[in-house]
Amino acid sequence: VNEAPSRPLVDGTHFVHAAVVVRRAPDAVLVLPLDDRAAEPIMLSGTGVAMWEAFARPSSPRAVAATLAREFSTDQDDVARAIAPVVAQLLAAGALTEAP
């Protein structure tokens, strides 16, 4: 997450897709969408773990960035830029889904 390039945030409200399996390691969360039988597990570490937990309830990336910025005492825009590509990847993989 920290090394992600700058990119606009994905709009909308998202949450964890029901058809996802998850395992928690001490330093990471591993996520696998069930709908794509060829997909590899996605590993989220560092602030990516907190980001994943934040999407347990429908949230916008901006709201999640604000939460993480408060939690890690850092700049909200920096966090927003960092999580944008990860959110996009999780949406593309089907691990996150658009809230109705």
Place this chain on the structure above:
Amino acid sequence: MTTAVQIAAHGLPAAPALVNAPLERGSWHALLQESSHQRVTGHLVRALADGSVPATDEQWREACDEHRTALALDLVLDRLLVSTSLVLREAGIAHRALKGAALAYTVYPEPELRSYGDIDVLVEGARYDDAIEVLHADGGRARFPEPRPGFTRRFGKGVCVVTHDQLEIDVHRTFVAGPFGLALDIEDLFAPPTHVHIGGTEIPALAPVPRFLHACFHAVLGDRLPRLVPLRDVAQIMLTTDLDVDAVLECATRWRARAVVQHAVLTTWRVLQLDAQHPLLAFAHTFTPDRFERTALRSYVASDRSYATQAAAGVLALHGTRARAAYARALLLPQRDYARARGGYLARLRRSARLARHWKQPA
């Protein structure tokens, strides 16, 4: 020195104590390698995290790396279990998930503590061939041919289906090959299931009593040297769930499998070095198996055991001359593909002659 056995028992009531200083490099790598091989990295990481096993930062990172690798495979196998269950459900085939995820999600406080290497699904015997057919249509292939067409549906343990990406689905008709697999009452296995929820899909799994009995079968009738995870499963169910001991013994009696429970419980307590009391432990210390159970158990646990000795002992569990004749005929005169996969007809005939002498007068 901390061993993988101690790691496998970590967190259980009355588990053995662990060391109180970080391991030196060689011992650490031996422990890490064995924990990974035995699929107990979840317990290893837990023991490191709660300070039961002191570790350096480097050791902690290495343990987490190994654990993540195991967890990634667990996820892929969960997906395979879900897709397999949906395929079977679509075909209207009754089935139950066995061990692996079915235990990880039900008897462990977190699924991360129970890793696995394949998936196991029990299907109803009457639709067994249909199950294999739909899994073939879904991209799988059976690893070995049957001795004769219809043998598995009637007598066999099951077959291993390998998926296009080399994952394994053990498709069971019963728990094990041989006498104990033939003696158990299959209808008990399809009693109302325990449901496991994986990724929003409801997967039927065994009810608690057959689930525990299967854990016992798996712990001591499978590998020559019992593996640690199945032993932990036995202890985990006994010591952390509300197991109905009377129902277990009633069912084991009907299945003529009390000796399996006895052997599994005693082996679990001995290998994991447990010091906890349990009513089934008291049973195990006093029970005397009957002649069938002694003879059957020997075919699984004796030093000269083999698939062939278990298959031969299976005759003892069958009722009726016709069933015995059909069983013996299939094993003595299998179809050509089956014999070729196991060394050819001559090798089989020699083994058959040896077994016929051995089993002529069962103890």
